Amino acid sequence: MNFELKTLSLAQAAATACDALVLLWPDQPVVAKGDPLAELARREAAGAHWEGGVAKLWLSQGHPACKAARLVMVRAGDGSPASVRRAVAAALGALKSPAVKKVVLSLAVLAPVPGVLRAAMTAAADATYAYTATKSKPTPRALQTLLLGVADAAAVRADHAQGAALVKGIELAKEWANRPGNHATPSMLADVARKLGKSPRIQTEVLGPREVAKLGMGAFMAVAQGSEEPLRFIVMRYQGAAKTDAPVVLVGKGITFDTGGISLKPAPEMDEMKFDMGGAASVLGLFAALAEAQPKVNVVGLIPTCENMPDGRAIKPGDVVTSMSGQTIEILNTDAEGRLILCDALTYAQRFKPRAVIDIATLTGACVIALGGVRSGLFATDDALAQALATAGEEAQDPCWRMPLDDEYAEGLKTNFADMANVAGRQAGAVTAAKFLQKFVGDAPWAHLDIAGTAWKSGAAKGATGRPVGLLFSYLTQVAAAPVPAARKAPRKPATPRAGA
Incomplete structure (x- = not known):
C-alpha cells in the first residue's frame, strides 16, 4: 500500500475526489466553526444516529458535503494512538471492497499527539492485509493508496517515514x-x-x-x-x-x-x-x-x-x-x-x-x-x-x-x-x-x-x-x-565441546 502524506484541512479533504473519505472525529475536535463537514459531524455526534464510543461508525454512500464516493465518519475518542488504531481498523474494515482503491484518511481535527500517525498507518495496513502466497486465485489487497490528510505534514514527516518502515x-x-x-x-x-x-x-x-x-x-x-x-x-x-x-x-x-x-x-x-x-x-x-x-x-x-x-x-x-x-x-x-x-x-x-x-x-x-x-x-x-x-x-x-x-x-x-x-x-x-x-x-x-x-x-x-x-x-x-553506553568487556570464551556431542 502507498501511504501518501499531505497537509489537508477538513475542507480540502472534502474537496478531494476518492473512493472513500474517512474522517476521524475525536471527543474534542480541533476545527473552526462553519465547515460543512464539521457541522455534519457535530450534528450526528449530538444525535442518536451516531452512537457514542471509540470506533463507532457513521457511513454514507456519497454526501453533498464531500466529493468522495463514500463518506465514513468514525469516533476517535480521546485521540490517543490506541483510540486512533481502533477507529481506523473499524473504518477500513467496513470499506473492504474491490471498488475502494483510494481512500483519504483525515486526521486534521485531531490534536497533535506523538505516535498517532504511526498507529493509523499500522492499523490501516492490518485491516487491509491479504495473504496470497499459496492461493491459486489470489485476491490481493484492493486498497492501493491511503492519503493521510493532516494539519501539518512537515511536523509529522518523520513519524510517517517510521510508520511506512514499520x-x-x-x-x-x-x-x-x-x-x-x-x-x-x-x-x-x-x-x-x-x-x-x-x-x-x-x-x-x-x-x-x-x-x-x-x-x-x-x-x-x-x-x-x-x-x-x-x-x-x-x-x-x-x-x-x-x-x-x-x-x-x-x-x-x-x-x-x-x-x-x-x-x-x-x-x-x-x-x-x-x-x-x-x-x-x-x-x-x-x-x-x-x-x-x-x-x-x-x-x-x-x-x-x-x-x-x-x-x-x-x-x-x-x-x-x-x-x-x-x-x-x-x-x-x-x-x-x-x-x-x-x-x-x-x-x-x-x-x-x-x-x-x-x-x-x-x-x-x-x-x-x-x-x-x-x-x-x-x-x-x-x-x-x-x-x-x-x-x-x-x-x-x-x-x-x-x-x-x-x-x-x-x-x-x-x-x-x-x-x-x-x-x-x-x-x-x-x-x-x-x-x-x-x-x-x-x-x-x-x-x-x-x-x-x-x-x-x-x-x-x-x-x-x-x-x-x-x-x-x-x-x-x-x-x-539514547547516549552510547560505555563499552563492555569481552566475556570469557566458552568451552567448545566436540561437534555433535
Missing part, C-alpha cells in the same frame, strides 16, 4: 509466519535473510549443518536431526551507528514446523505449529523495517531455524546433549525444543559483546494460559531493559507484561543425569522455560519475550499478527536516540 516490517513477518511449513523451510528463511542482506547497511551470513557442528551447537543439532530439512543458522548485522557502538542482539526462534518430535503433539490444531517460527519472522521483519528507517543503532539478528520431526533419528526423552556453552541437558520432553535451539544461539550472541540481548520465541503454552493473546510475556535480568521494552510496547500498541525470574523457579530443572533438564513440570511453565534460557545468557542485560499467545490468532481470524515487530522497532528507535 508497516513493511510487520507485513514481511506476517507473510512468512503465515506460510505453511513446506513453503517456509529453514532454507527459504535463509533466502529471505540473504535478500535483506542486499539492503543498505545490512549483511547476512548463513551457516549450515557443517558450520554449526564445528561451533559445537549440540542442542540445536539435536532438535534438527530428526528432519530431512537441513538446519540453518542465520546471522544478520545492521550497522547504523559507529562500529565501536555495542549492538543490540535479537535472537528469534525459527522452528518452521513443530510436531513435538517423539513427544508428539495431539492432531487438533497441529497445523498452527507452522507459526512456531514467529520469533524468526519478527527478526526478519524488524530488519526489513531497519532497512527502510535507517536508525542510528547497531543490531545483530540471530535465527536458529529447523524443523522438529519424529524421525527414526530424532532425539528421545532421556537423551543427554551438550550445548555450545559446554553445559549438558537431559531432554525429558522433545516438545520443549525451542529452548534447545535458542540456548546455543544465546551462547553465540556473547561474542558480539552486546549492550543487550533479547530473544523472541513462541515458547510456551503456559504463557498463553497466563496472559492470553493481549500481552506478550516479558522476562528480564535488567530493570532498565525491562522498563524500556515495556514502554516501547505501550508506545507501539504491542504490549508486554513482566513476569518473575526468582531463582527458586530453577529448582525443577535439576536432574541426576545432566547439568539441567529441559523442562521442570507443569507449574509456572513459562517461568521455568525462561530460567532455562537464563543459564546461557552470560553477563549482558537480557530479556526474553514469550510470544506464544500474541504471534498469531486462531479460529475464523487465523493468521499471524506480526507481533512483536512494533515493540522491537519502538525499542530500537529509543536506543538510537
Whole structure:
C-alpha cells in the first residue's frame, strides 16, 4: 500500500475526489466553526444516529458535503494512538471492497499527539492485509493508496517515514509466519535473510549443518536431526551507528514446523505449529523495517531455524546433549525444543559483546494460559531493559507484561543425569522455560519475550499478527536516540565441546 502524506484541512479533504473519505472525529475536535463537514459531524455526534464510543461508525454512500464516493465518519475518542488504531481498523474494515482503491484518511481535527500517525498507518495496513502466497486465485489487497490528510505534514514527516518502515516490517513477518511449513523451510528463511542482506547497511551470513557442528551447537543439532530439512543458522548485522557502538542482539526462534518430535503433539490444531517460527519472522521483519528507517543503532539478528520431526533419528526423552556453552541437558520432553535451539544461539550472541540481548520465541503454552493473546510475556535480568521494552510496547500498541525470574523457579530443572533438564513440570511453565534460557545468557542485560499467545490468532481470524515487530522497532528507535553506553568487556570464551556431542 502507498501511504501518501499531505497537509489537508477538513475542507480540502472534502474537496478531494476518492473512493472513500474517512474522517476521524475525536471527543474534542480541533476545527473552526462553519465547515460543512464539521457541522455534519457535530450534528450526528449530538444525535442518536451516531452512537457514542471509540470506533463507532457513521457511513454514507456519497454526501453533498464531500466529493468522495463514500463518506465514513468514525469516533476517535480521546485521540490517543490506541483510540486512533481502533477507529481506523473499524473504518477500513467496513470499506473492504474491490471498488475502494483510494481512500483519504483525515486526521486534521485531531490534536497533535506523538505516535498517532504511526498507529493509523499500522492499523490501516492490518485491516487491509491479504495473504496470497499459496492461493491459486489470489485476491490481493484492493486498497492501493491511503492519503493521510493532516494539519501539518512537515511536523509529522518523520513519524510517517517510521510508520511506512514499520508497516513493511510487520507485513514481511506476517507473510512468512503465515506460510505453511513446506513453503517456509529453514532454507527459504535463509533466502529471505540473504535478500535483506542486499539492503543498505545490512549483511547476512548463513551457516549450515557443517558450520554449526564445528561451533559445537549440540542442542540445536539435536532438535534438527530428526528432519530431512537441513538446519540453518542465520546471522544478520545492521550497522547504523559507529562500529565501536555495542549492538543490540535479537535472537528469534525459527522452528518452521513443530510436531513435538517423539513427544508428539495431539492432531487438533497441529497445523498452527507452522507459526512456531514467529520469533524468526519478527527478526526478519524488524530488519526489513531497519532497512527502510535507517536508525542510528547497531543490531545483530540471530535465527536458529529447523524443523522438529519424529524421525527414526530424532532425539528421545532421556537423551543427554551438550550445548555450545559446554553445559549438558537431559531432554525429558522433545516438545520443549525451542529452548534447545535458542540456548546455543544465546551462547553465540556473547561474542558480539552486546549492550543487550533479547530473544523472541513462541515458547510456551503456559504463557498463553497466563496472559492470553493481549500481552506478550516479558522476562528480564535488567530493570532498565525491562522498563524500556515495556514502554516501547505501550508506545507501539504491542504490549508486554513482566513476569518473575526468582531463582527458586530453577529448582525443577535439576536432574541426576545432566547439568539441567529441559523442562521442570507443569507449574509456572513459562517461568521455568525462561530460567532455562537464563543459564546461557552470560553477563549482558537480557530479556526474553514469550510470544506464544500474541504471534498469531486462531479460529475464523487465523493468521499471524506480526507481533512483536512494533515493540522491537519502538525499542530500537529509543536506543538510537539514547547516549552510547560505555563499552563492555569481552566475556570469557566458552568451552567448545566436540561437534555433535
